[in-house]
Amino acid sequence: MSEQTDRSVDTEHEHHGGFPVYTPVKAGPNYGRLVEALRRLQDLAVSTNPPDDVVEQAIEQAEALGDLLEPHQVPEGKSPAGFNPDLPGRGSLLQPPWLIEKFDADAVRERGMFRLFHRGGNNAVHGGTIPLLFDDLFGMIVHASGHPIARTGYLRINYRKITPIGTELVVEGRVDRVEGRKIFCSAELRTPEGTLLCDCEALMVQLLPGQP
Numbered sequence: 001m002s003e004q005t006d007r008s009v010d011t012e013h014e015h016h017g018g019f020p021v022y023t024p025v026k027a028g029p030n031y032g033r034l035v036e037a038l039r040r041l042q043d044l045a046v047s048t049n050p051p052d053d054v055v056e057q058a059i060e061q062a063e064a065l066g067d068l069l070e071p072h073q074v075p076e077g078k079s080p081a082g083f084n085p086d087l088p089g090r091g092s093l094l095q096p097p098w099l100i101e102k103f104d105a106d107a108v109r110e111r112g113m114f115r116l117f118h119r120g121g122n123n124a125v126h127g128g129t130i131p132l133l134f135d136d137l138f139g140m141i142v143h144a145s146g147h148p149i150a151r152t153g154y155l156r157i158n159y160r161k162i163t164p165i166g167t168e169l170v171v172e173g174r175v176d177r178v179e180g181r182k183i184f185c186s187a188e189l190r191t192p193e194g195t196l197l198c199d200c201e202a203l204m205v206q207l208l209p210g211q212p
């Protein structure tokens, strides 16, 4: 039985629905550099228009990189990607590369920038990227406040001001109240000076045993 499915290691497992037990995954000394190099590629992929001979070279190199990495695929929870809290975006390419600044029962705060590959219209952050930031934050808030794993029932976002790319920003949220399985949370995205850009309310619903 794999460590991930051996539920005897976590006697509270029933209270985490059907989720595997997640634990932080250590990254080697170069892993963060790899993720940042891939993010740079994502930035360039959305902001370049290379001639076809360069496109051909890029394809060859990208395919070679895929071939290099593919033999090292591991199940969910075994890669540092998303499971290393010390890396920007916890090492995940999906997440905006923000760093966790506070991870306490009363609040979770992250600081970072949106990248070029998060661009929506007219150089502002894409409106669909902001729920990604909030949703992930609420997952961490549920965890940090000691609740079993919960899934997002809803996110209600108010876009108050244009969210800029390449500028340091801060997001902070907390649990507001709990009613049975329902964990009501809120969070705000601000500039470091405190200007409110977006705020969000969320309902996180604690999973029942076996719920995926």
Ligand SMILES: CCCCCCCCCCCCCCCC(=O)SCCNC(=O)CCNC(=O)[C@H](O)C(C)(C)COP(=O)(O)OP(=O)(O)OC[C@H]1O[C@@H](n2cnc3c(N)ncnc32)[C@H](O)[C@@H]1OP(=O)(O)O
Pocket (backbone or CB within 6 Å): 022, 023, 024, 025, 082, 083, 084, 085, 090, 135, 139, 140, 143, 149, 150, 151, 152, 153, 154, 180, 181, 182, 203, 205, 207, 208, 211
């Ligand atoms: C580094 C290593 C450590 C890392 C450290 C961080 C750890 C990080 C862990 C990650 C943890 C993952 C975090 C997942 C974050 C997502 O899950 S994002 C995925 C997006 N969400 C989903 O896909 C959820 C899909 N929906 C569902 O699965 C089900 O609808 C739910 C949410 C489980 C609820 O279903 P259910 O169990 O059948 O419950 P149901 O009876 O429908 O609802 C329960 C109550 O909530 C209410 N409710 C449910 N939905 C709504 C709604 N949309 N509006 C209003 N009320 C609602 C119901 O009315 C009901 O209220 P009461 O009648 O009890 O008063």
